[in-house]
Amino acid sequence: MNCPICGNDTKVVETRISDNGSSIRRRRECVSCGKRFTTYEKFEDMPLVVIKKDGRKELFDGSKILKGLVKACEKRPIGIDRLKEFVEEVERELKNNYTEVPSEIIGQTVMDKLILMDQVSYVRFASVYKHFDDVETFIHEIEQMERKKKQ
Ligand SMILES: [Zn+2]
Known part of the structure; x- marks a missing residue:
């Protein structure tokens, strides 16, 4: 200066x-x-800090979400550009509400948005993310999805 x-x-x-x-x-x-x-x-753009389940902190990394989404949306009619936009929307939404965000909230935010965009991808993403332990949990997810569809 x-x-x-x-x-x-x-x-x-x-x-x-x-x-x-x-x-x-x-x-x-x-x-x-x-x-x-x-x-x-x-900072012109405050970084978003993620609090992991074990309490460790790391900077938000949208590419991790994108990777999960690409996998979940395989063979679905959703382009990579749309997915990148999706990740940006998630990041914006999180930044509006948090400076430090627990990782579960990120997963939940992604799922809440994904269910509105593509339900097949949602189930795929959720099944990986939540590691459905049993059939019951899975059925519960499907039911929830059906309910949201009707809203
Ligand atoms: Zn001078």
């Missing part, structure tokens, strides 16, 4: 991260006139 007074280069003399970690404050000094000033850096 250039000095607002003389337009010369500035150097960073101090860097501090805000308490909540969402911004960085820097003290800068002009290499020419020696004037000091402060700048703030913020």
Whole structure:
């Protein structure tokens, strides 16, 4: 960044991260006139943090969802572009509601949207995601699907 007074280069003399970690404050000094000033850096697009079942945290990775969707939508009339759009919608939706989101919520959000888009893909995705333990759970899913269809 250039000095607002003389337009010369500035150097960073101090860097501090805000308490909540969402911004960085820097003290800068002009290499020419020696004037000091402060700048703030913020994420333009806050990253979404995923809390996994074992409590570990990682950054949201849409490509993982996409991979699952591609598999679930195999031989279905849904193009890859539509699926990418789908993942973006999921991410937007999650970011609107969370900065840290439990992984179960992500799976649930995907399923809630997928059932509206394509029911065969939904069952495939859900069966992998939920590891249907028994036939009963599976039947329950199908019933739920039928109910949603009628709504
Ligand atoms: Zn200056």
